[in-house]
Amino acid sequence: MPERIELWWARRQLSKGAAMPYGVGTFRDAWLQYPVLVRQYHPDLNFGIVLSQIPPAADVLLLWQCDSGHRFVATPWEQRQRPGRSRRRSTWCPECSEDAVGRPAAPRRPRPTADLCSKTPSLQPGVPFRSECAPRPASAAEELLRQKLAARLTFDGGFNAVRIAQPFFTHLEVWPDIVIPELMVAIEYDTTGRDGLEHVGTREPVDRRKDRLLRRTGWEVVRVRGGKLHHLGPYDVTAGTVSGKLVDRVVDRLREIRGDLIVNCYLA
Numbered sequence: 001m002p003e004r005i006e007l008w009w010a011r012r013q014l015s016k017g018a019a020m021p022y023g024v025g026t027f028r029d030a031w032l033q034y035p036v037l038v039r040q041y042h043p044d045l046n047f048g049i050v051l052s053q054i055p056p057a058a059d060v061l062l063l064w065q066c067d068s069g070h071r072f073v074a075t076p077w078e079q080r081q082r083p084g085r086s087r088r089r090s091t092w093c094p095e096c097s098e099d100a101v102g103r104p105a106a107p108r109r110p111r112p113t114a115d116l117c118s119k120t121p122s123l124q125p126g127v128p129f130r131s132e133c134a135p136r137p138a139s140a141a142e143e144l145l146r147q148k149l150a151a152r153l154t155f156d157g158g159f160n161a162v163r164i165a166q167p168f169f170t171h172l173e174v175w176p177d178i179v180i181p182e183l184m185v186a187i188e189y190d191t192t193g194r195d196g197l198e199h200v201g202t203r204e205p206v207d208r209r210k211d212r213l214l215r216r217t218g219w220e221v222v223r224v225r226g227g228k229l230h231h232l233g234p235y236d237v238t239a240g241t242v243s244g245k246l247v248d249r250v251v252d253r254l255r256e257i258r259g260d261l262i263v264n265c266y267l268a
Contacts, residue, residue, distance in 0.1 A: 001059070002075050005046045008060040020053075028052040032228030036092045036196035037079050040064045045071070056080060066093035080201050092196075120172045123163040126184070126217030131161035134175040142189040144242045145224065146178050149187070152247055153254075154266050155180045162186065164213045174210050176221070182266055183258050184219045187250065192227040199229055208232055220257045222250060 003011070012021040031038055031051055041051040045063040054060065056076050064079065065071045070093050082092050090096035119133055137143045150157055159179040168174050176186030190199045190207070199207060211221045211233055223236040224246065231238070235253045239246045255263045 002061045004061050022053040024050050025052045030056045070095040117171045125165040127163045128159040128179050128181040134160040141242050142177050148247045154268050155182045186221050188223045190225050222253045
């Protein structure tokens, strides 16, 4: 059962036999991938205990204050689950979210197979193609990474989708940010986005599922993780900016996946 912050802290002091059971900064890296929550948390509202002293999995009641000034109580787990599929910044605050929706949302029903998009071509799973359903590049940084990779590697940049065997929402296709068909490797460029809603909370399982569907068809995934996002897969790399050094690390990952001899064949 969740405890009030002061009771939780006192119990930790007793169990660890220390006045400060967790030092400031202990869990900083875990919280940095949730910039909105870092902004909503205020130590002065929580008995002076800093957010980086609280494990993200702690069953403790914290007082948060959103950008609009609404104050509400929620556990770290509850806050990390809030983004869901919504792209509204208000989704991080229950009061803002309710005001934005106006009424309770109807429960989502599973989509029947008949609702699958009919535009996906009839191809074998694992075959790349040009999809008319694929979204445009989400950021200038993503496009810059594509250009720098194209300058380093010779690959067909005309593909934006890969056929999969099981449905991913309403499609039998997924849309990696960068498709390298010659190596059967998908590159994803992940950040938390302007509002801190992307690739966090309940969206992490969606990214993992997308990766699993690709791997089942023989593809591998390299995620370039920015904004202090932690790694989801064995070949992910951390990035601050798109640079030559980042491209070097991505190429190194491609060598790990497909081997030096194969990757060297495609060096520009």
